[in-house]
Amino acid sequence: MSDLTDSQALPLLPHIALFPCAGMGHLTPFLRLASMLSSSQNCLVTLITASPAVSAAESTHISLFLSQHPKVNHLEFQLIPSNPTTTTMDDPFFLQWQSTNRSLHLLYPSLASSSPPLSAIFSDFVVASSMGTIAAQLNIPNYIFSPTSCKFFSLAAYLPTLLSNTSDISSLTQVNIQGLTPLPMTSIPPPFRNQNHIFTSLILQNSRALSSAKGILMNTFHDFESDTLAAINDGRALTNINLPPILPIGPLQAFELKNDQDKYYLSWLDNQPKQSVVYVSFGSRTTMSNSQIRELSKGLETSGYRFLWVLKTSKVDKDDIQEVKDMVGESFLERTKNKGIVLKAWVSQQEILEHPAIGGFVNHCGWNSVMEAAQEGIPVLAWPQHSDQSVNAEIVEKAGLGIWERKWGWGLEGLVSGEEIGNKIVELMENQKVREFSRNVGEKARKASGIDGKSEKVVMEIMESLMQKR
Numbered sequence: 001m002s003d004l005t006d007s008q009a010l011p012l013l014p015h016i017a018l019f020p021c022a023g024m025g026h027l028t029p030f031l032r033l034a035s036m037l038s039s040s041q042n043c044l045v046t047l048i049t050a051s052p053a054v055s056a057a058e059s060t061h062i063s064l065f066l067s068q069h070p071k072v073n074h075l076e077f078q079l080i081p082s083n084p085t086t087t088t089m090d091d092p093f094f095l096q097w098q099s100t101n102r103s104l105h106l107l108y109p110s111l112a113s114s115s116p117p118l119s120a121i122f123s124d125f126v127v128a129s130s131m132g133t134i135a136a137q138l139n140i141p142n143y144i145f146s147p148t149s150c151k152f153f154s155l156a157a158y159l160p161t162l163l164s165n166t167s168d169i170s171s172l173t174q175v176n177i178q179g180l181t182p183l184p185m186t187s188i189p190p191p192f193r194n195q196n197h198i199f200t201s202l203i204l205q206n207s208r209a210l211s212s213a214k215g216i217l218m219n220t221f222h223d224f225e226s227d228t229l230a231a232i233n234d235g236r237a238l239t240n241i242n243l244p245p246i247l248p249i250g251p252l253q254a255f256e257l258k259n260d261q262d263k264y265y266l267s268w269l270d271n272q273p274k275q276s277v278v279y280v281s282f283g284s285r286t287t288m289s290n291s292q293i294r295e296l297s298k299g300l301e302t303s304g305y306r307f308l309w310v311l312k313t314s315k316v317d318k319d320d321i322q323e324v325k326d327m328v329g330e331s332f333l334e335r336t337k338n339k340g341i342v343l344k345a346w347v348s349q350q351e352i353l354e355h356p357a358i359g360g361f362v363n364h365c366g367w368n369s370v371m372e373a374a375q376e377g378i379p380v381l382a383w384p385q386h387s388d389q390s391v392n393a394e395i396v397e398k399a400g401l402g403i404w405e406r407k408w409g410w411g412l413e414g415l416v417s418g419e420e421i422g423n424k425i426v427e428l429m430e431n432q433k434v435r436e437f438s439r440n441v442g443e444k445a446r447k448a449s450g451i452d453g454k455s456e457k458v459v460m461e462i463m464e465s466l467m468q469k470r
């Protein structure tokens with residue numbers, strides 16, 4: 001690792017290494033944290049990235065971020081090539097998490113020789129176990145960053161207990177974690193029924209290592225998940241696990257990333273009336289069946305609302321070669337050309353959500369999207385597709401940030417008709433109570449993440465504790 005240029009002038013500042021794992025949903029909050037830490041002047045930051053990245057979006061964002069944050073030191077970490085026995089059916093992001101864990105011991109020499117010496121590591125939940133071992137060898141604290149809701153985190157932390165107590169969790173109707181409100185079985189990700197599923201085994205392996213971490217950082221805020229945060233931190237929930245404190249540091253603030261992309265969709269939004277447009281996006285890695293895409297197009301059209309729809313047809317952006325017109329049909333594009341835009345590209349979601357023309361957000365409830373909607377107070381039509389998203393949808397609904405039609409189930413489970421989608425979009429855009437509640441959530445979110453907000457205080461307290469140790 002190269003020396004940090006300022007290190008001699010600033011000998012007492014803590015030096016933090018940040019290690020995100022694969023997926024934009026993991027990288028984005030880490031970059032926001034890195035930007036916040038490096039601009040605070042209170043610490044030195046090294047960003048570790050695994051190479052090669054899975055998606056083009058990750059490579060692009062890492063290089064743009066580094067070129068625009070010259071104070072952040074970069075350590076690129078070459079992964080051992082992945083296991084040739086894996087099939088093309090396996091999720092490439094999960095495979096990358098696996099190979100990151102397999103390769104992580106190779107990182108030790110670079111971390112041990114870092115100058116100035118590292119004070120702490122902030123590492124992704126999916127490498128909690130292997131990074132915990134390295135942090136112990138270096139005799140420095142490991143803070144785990146969990147890029148999901150506190151509620152889903154509590155399920156992940158409880159999973160080893162759940163699966164050792166119950167041989168077949170499919171027989172349950174709900175999961176009861178002492179001290180927390182029960183989770184209906186329909187919200188538990190289906191892979192959790194199979195201990196050998198790659199997603200389940202990664203969660204099990206890392207959940208077992210949580211107690212050795214110094215703290216669990218989360219992109220959430222007190223008012224949004226107050227019951228769960230309080231139950232864990234007051235020692236009423238997950239008492240057998242001996243968890244370190246949960247440290248809510250959200251919603252993490254976006255930073256400006258300059259690029260040469262033509263953001264024509266923002267100019268289009270400039271010409272739309274206030275709160276008139278439905279923004280539709282299912283994050284960075286979620287696809288829908290062709291027939292579901294057709295039904296969604298019918299729903300948008302019959303709702304009568306203007307729309308901005310970001311379409312994805314493959315999990316990894318580099319493989320996304322289908323054309324929009326083949327997915328939604330030329331006649332749909334022709335009929336709706338004055339009503340909306342459908343695009344297949346990386347968009348600046350933060351700038352879209354900030355735009356006054358946006359009135360509602362049809363979304364899968366990836367946790368970053370939820371926090372971004374919360375910050376802007378935009379009502380969400382929750383349509384969870386997989387992973388943590390149903391648990392997150394329940395939080396969205398409970399916090400008053402939107403509506404959720406539970407009977408739609410998981411993505412790829414069945415077909416939701418265009419008529420139902422259209423009706424729900426109308427409800428989303430016209431429900432004044434939800435709009436009012438969402439605005440209220442926005443105010444609380446901005447208060448938490450603003451200067452002197454609770455979330456910033458949590459980060460500053462960590463820095464102070466690390467500073468005292470230097």
Ligand code: UDP
Nearest residue numbers: 025028283284285346347349366367368369
């Ligand atoms: N995102 C974006 N443009 C896109 C797709 C996604 O800016 O075209 C951002 C989005 O704002 C969020 C992250 O990528 O910060 C996706 O994370 P999330 O947890 O919402 O969903 P995931 O992609 O992990 O399912």
Ligand code: UDP
Nearest residue numbers: 091189191199285286287315385386387412
């Ligand atoms: N899926 C997706 N993106 C993801 C994870 C899952 O689009 O990041 C879809 C995927 O097409 C898969 C379904 O959701 O068929 C369920 O995936 P998961 O990995 O949760 O379970 P599996 O099908 O592997 O048992």
